[in-house]
Amino acid sequence: MTGDTGRHRGFDETTVLLAVGLADLAVSTVGSALGTVWAALHRSDAAELAADAEHDLLARGRLVMDRYAAAPPAHLEVLAQRALARRAGNDG
Numbered sequence: 001m002t003g004d005t006g007r008h009r010g011f012d013e014t015t016v017l018l019a020v021g022l023a024d025l026a027v028s029t030v031g032s033a034l035g036t037v038w039a040a041l042h043r044s045d046a047a048e049l050a051a052d053a054e055h056d057l058l059a060r061g062r063l064v065m066d067r068y069a070a071a072p073p074a075h076l077e078v079l080a081q082r083a084l085a086r087r088a089g090n091d092g
Helices: 011-041 046-068 075-091
Strands: none
Touching: 011 046
């Protein structure tokens, strides 16, 4: 590793290096994201892009709500439907 003198790093130095590395990663990620947003705002089809993004976010929201907010079917109702289906199968 460049810049390493070969000595053993202490806990405090390792913690500081990890924090600085994480901060650098966050700054570069935010900078990249802002550059992407800036470029998207200057597109000629920005209104269509925003409408598509809104549509996609609404669809994602619906999927999440369906996955987590919907109550599972009632156990007795499921059993009753299976019994009716079985009875209808035996009648024919």
